[in-house]
Amino acid sequence: MSHKFYTILLLSSFLNAETLGLLDINWKQVNKEVVMSKPQKAYPKKLTDVIGKMTLPVYLPSNYLYESKYTLIADANFYTMSYHLEDNARLSITGDRTFQDTLNPNTTDGQSLLKASKMIEFYPAEGLMSTDFGRNGANYTLLVECYDSISDKRCTDKTFLQNIYNKLIIVGGTK
Amino acid sequence: MRKVLPFFILLLLSGCATKTVVPENGGAEHIEVGDDSFGGEVQDSQNGIIVDKGAKFSSTPAGVLYPSKSGKGRAxxxxxxxxxxxxxxxxxxxxxxxxxxxxxxxxxxxxxxxDKKNYQYPWHDNFCETRTWGMPMCPSGKGHQGVDVRPMSCEKAKYWAVATENGIISYIGSYTVSLRGDSGRIYRYMHLDSPSVIVKEGAKVKRGERIGLVSDNMGGTKTSIHLHFDVQQTVNLGNGVSKKVFVQIYTSMVDAYKRLLNGRP
Incomplete structure (x- = not known):
């Protein structure tokens, strides 16, 4: 099966006025994880070449759908990798190093976010199963969307997404 | 004309200055009646569905959910x-x-x-409306993530959802389109009519550019005809901690809508 692979790579460091800045990445920890990150089957070089230029750790599933159709949308500080699953669903992971707002962690909202940042919740919202999490300084969203959002267990039960979450590996990213 | 007359009477009664009224549809909620209007026109669409273009825009404040049993908002x-x-x-x-x-x-x-009651002002915030999933920015810790918007009339695949800022289409699912704005925010459009989506993943879009038609699509099942719209952004808390959250979007929607009404979207 051939790869379907699009890349939008905007490597300039341009940030919109409403983007306040970039989050600090814990590269020391990232480098430790990279050593342990071994995909079951290597991602194509065409893909890893692009990923290697991003300035955040790029997490992807370690064992999933390397042969399927996928799309990568990326700039230096952001990516969305989405896979067309064979049986009518889409899986996507988004990584993001930018931030748009700041908040004092001692405020009520700040405390709520601080608490939420330490939790991993898989939630079936609007017919999608997803989770948001932070790792090594950047933020990520893992999501599955089903063509049948009511009866497809991948979108009603967290098991499917949780298994993918547990096997994410760092495929690229550089300082 | 019989259908039209009550709306004209309503228009005359509504006045044009900001004022406080008690809504007929329950609750002693404060309603701000703005100065924005559509030109005082009431018309029937081709399908016989009443499109009330003459009503004055009004909205209940952010955090005031209607009915009150629907949850607790960010007052x-x-x-x-x-x-x-x-x-x-x-x-x-x-x-x-x-x-x-x-x-x-x-x-x-x-x-x-x-029902025509669903196609009337005032707007009601539903960002924190009761749901089962976590929403750290809502008082109960759970909430809706975004707001639901009904288009002009109850007709599916007729009204366009458009880009809220310049950016790139980062994802298209069976009923979801995500736009990553140049600001870094992620705007999600849900329940669009899939065949009508005219953007591709990776396409750069300009603010106001058409994306797809508002519908009732929810992945093999139907919902009501509406756009679920939400926005995610990252909040930096310092000391290496940050969190991607759904933004309280209601006030921004009111602001954007007033600009649309005033011809400066």
Missing amino acids: NDNTIYIPSMRFPIEKAPAYINSQVYGVGGINGEKGKSC
């Missing part, structure tokens, strides 16, 4: 978090109110979702 949060955002539906009027607790909703008054 007094009047911050416009995205001041430059374009309203996500191309044309007014549009109506923000609950799909779940509105007429025809699972927990709402008996009737059909196309």
Whole structure:
């Protein structure tokens, strides 16, 4: 099966006025994880070449759908990798190093976010199963969307997404 | 003409200055009646569905959910978090109110979702409307993530959802389109009519550019005809901690809608 692979790579460091800045990445920890990150089957070089230029750790599933159709949308500080699953669903992971707002962690909202940042919740919202999490300084969203959002267990039960979450590996990213 | 007359009377009664009224549809909620109007025109669409273009725009404050049993909102949060955002539906009027607790909703008054009560002002915030999933920015810790917007009339695949800022289409699912704005925010458009989506993943879009038609698509099942619209942004808490959150979007929607009404979207 051939790869379907699009890349939008905007490597300039341009940030919109409403983007306040970039989050600090814990590269020391990232480098430790990279050593342990071994995909079951290597991602194509065409893909890893692009990923290697991003300035955040790029997490992807370690064992999933390397042969399927996928799309990568990326700039230096952001990516969305989405896979067309064979049986009518889409899986996507988004990584993001930018931030748009700041908040004092001692405020009520700040405390709520601080608490939420330490939790991993898989939630079936609007017919999608997803989770948001932070790792090594950047933020990520893992999501599955089903063509049948009511009866497809991948979108009603967290098991499917949780298994993918547990096997994410760092495929690229550089300082 | 008989259909039209009551609306003209309503228009005359509504006045044009900002004032406080008690809504007929329950609760002693404060309603701000603005100065925005559509030119005082009431018309029937081709399908016989009444499109009330003459009503004055009004909205209940952010954090005031209607009905009150539908949850607890972020009271007094009047911050416009995205001041430059374009309203996500191309044309007014549009109506923000609950799909779940509105007429025809699972927990709402008996009737059909196309009931004209669902196509009236005032708008009601539903960002923190009760849901089962976590929403750290909502008082209960759970909430809706975004707001639901009904288009001009209860007709599917007729009204365009448009880009809220310049950016790239980062994801297209069976009923979801995500736009990653140049600001880094992620805007999600849900329940679009799939065949009508005219953007591709990776396409650069301009603010106001058409994306797809508002519909009732929810992945093999139907919902009411509306746009679920939400926005994610990352909040930096310092010391290496940050969190991607759904933004309280209601106030930004009110602001964007007023600009749309004033011809400066």
